[in-house]
Each structure stands twice: as C-alpha cells, then as structure tokens.
Amino acid sequence: MEISKIEQIENYVTAHTDAVSPLLEELIAETEKITGRSRWSIGRVEGKLLQLLIKISSARKVVEVGTFTGFSALVMAEALPEEGILITCENSPEFADIARRYFNKSPHGNKIQLKVAPAMETLGNIPAGSVDFVFIDADKPSYGRYFDEALRILQPGGLIFADNVFWRNKIFKENITNENARAIAAFNEKVKNERQVEKVMLSVRDGVYLIRKK
Numbered sequence: 001m002e003i004s005k006i007e008q009i010e011n012y013v014t015a016h017t018d019a020v021s022p023l024l025e026e027l028i029a030e031t032e033k034i035t036g037r038s039r040w041s042i043g044r045v046e047g048k049l050l051q052l053l054i055k056i057s058s059a060r061k062v063v064e065v066g067t068f069t070g071f072s073a074l075v076m077a078e079a080l081p082e083e084g085i086l087i088t089c090e091n092s093p094e095f096a097d098i099a100r101r102y103f104n105k106s107p108h109g110n111k112i113q114l115k116v117a118p119a120m121e122t123l124g125n126i127p128a129g130s131v132d133f134v135f136i137d138a139d140k141p142s143y144g145r146y147f148d149e150a151l152r153i154l155q156p157g158g159l160i161f162a163d164n165v166f167w168r169n170k171i172f173k174e175n176i177t178n179e180n181a182r183a184i185a186a187f188n189e190k191v192k193n194e195r196q197v198e199k200v201m202l203s204v205r206d207g208v209y210l211i212r213k214k
C-alpha cells in the first residue's frame with residue numbers, strides 16, 4: 001500500500017532525529033498497554049525538540065501542565081542540569097501513579113515534583129517571575145488561563161511551549177463545532193494578539209506554539 005506524503009515526511013523526520021532513552025521507550029510501550037492512549041504523549045520527535053529547547057535556553061526551572069504517564073516530564077528532566085527542577089501538574093491519580101513509578105526508575109527523577117491536583121491550583125502557588133520554561137499540554141478549554149498563568153510565573157525571556165495547536169486539524173474547518181478545537185482556535189488568536197510575547201507557530205506533529213515572554 002502506498003503511504004501518504006505526510007506519513008513519508010513523518011517517517012523521514014523520525015529517522016533523522018535522535019532516539020529517546022530506553023526508559024522512555026519502555027514508558028511508551030507500557031502507556032499503550034495500560035491506557036491504550038500513548039498517542040496522548042508528545043512522542044519522540046517533539047520530545048527531542050523539547051530537550052534541545054531546554055538546553056539551548058539553559059532553563060533550570062520548568063513547569064509542565066499535563067503530566068499524563070510522565071513521558072514529556074522525563075524527557076525534559078533528562079535535559080535539565082543536575083540542580084534543575086521540574087514541577088508537573090496532573091489531576092488523575094491513576095495516570096500520576098504510572099508517572100511516579102517511571103520517575104523513580106530514572107536517575108533524573110529526583111528533579112521532578114509531581115503535583116496531583118487541578119493545574120490552576122498548582123500554578124497559583126508558584127511565585128511570579130520564578131520560572132524559565134512552561135510546557136502547556138492539559139485540557140484544551142483551559143489553555144487561555146494556563147497562558148495567563150504562564151506569563152505571570154515566567155521571568156522575562158522565559159519560554160512557553162504549547163502542544164496541539166492544530167487540534168487534530170479540526171481548527172482548519174470553516175465552521176468549528178468541536179469544543180476543544182474552538183478553545184484552541186481562541187487560544188491561538190489570544191497568543192497572536194498578545195504584545196508581551198514573541199512567537200512562532202510550527203507544524204510539528206499536531207502543531208506547536210513556541211512563545212517568548214519579552
């Protein structure tokens with residue numbers, strides 16, 4: 001069977017990107033076995049992009065909104081320096097249990113603080129201007145509020161990385177009926193019009209927004 005152009009590009013991109021660690025491969029496999037939703041995780045290419053962004057920006061304190069089973073948290077922890085800290089927010093105890101198990105298996109797990117609570121609650125306890133990097137990847141209707149909180153907790157020059165800004169290509173429809181797609185479309189307009197930030201939208205996987213607080 002002939003593969004589509006998009007699949008061809010994705011296969012080529014993956015083949016020319018560094019592999020992730022064996023522990024992360026194990027986590028992807030177990031996530032699929034237990035939840036059947038490994039596609040919720042950012043995957044290998046976006047994971048490597050996050051690692052490079054963290055290294056290039058010399059980030060030390062990272063906040064993640066949406067842990068799921070811990071793939072992206074561990075990816076970022078691997079890229080942080082020894083004294084680096086990553087606070088990750090998840091409101092499902094079941095997903096958090098899987099994540100915690102993998103954080104405990106990793107030599108980088110000691111950098112991660114897993115907060116099992118609604119993300120807005122955890123974000124509200126983080127002091128203003130104290131964070132270098134925020135990764136947004138939880139419930140889509142709250143993206144706008146997470147963005148506002150990210151702007152508050154980031155220091156000037158800090159980065160925001162938001163996932164799924166194409167929402168499975170549903171945002172390209174003329175009449176958007178899907179609730180998540182509407183929320184993402186509103187978020188994208190909000191970021192586009194925000195003068196406190198510089199930004200670039202990238203067509204990586206399901207679309208990502210890379211944003212820098214001025």
Ligand SMILES: C[S@@+](CC[C@H](N)C(=O)[O-])C[C@H]1O[C@@H](n2cnc3c(N)ncnc32)[C@H](O)[C@@H]1O
Binds near residue numbers: 065069070120
């Ligand atoms: C797409 S998954 C995150 C995937 C993860 N970043 C990765 O790449 O491996 C989104 C996660 O956000 C969690 N979530 C949804 N709403 C939340 C909320 N209000 N507070 C905290 N976590 C939330 C969900 O339970 C889910 O595990």
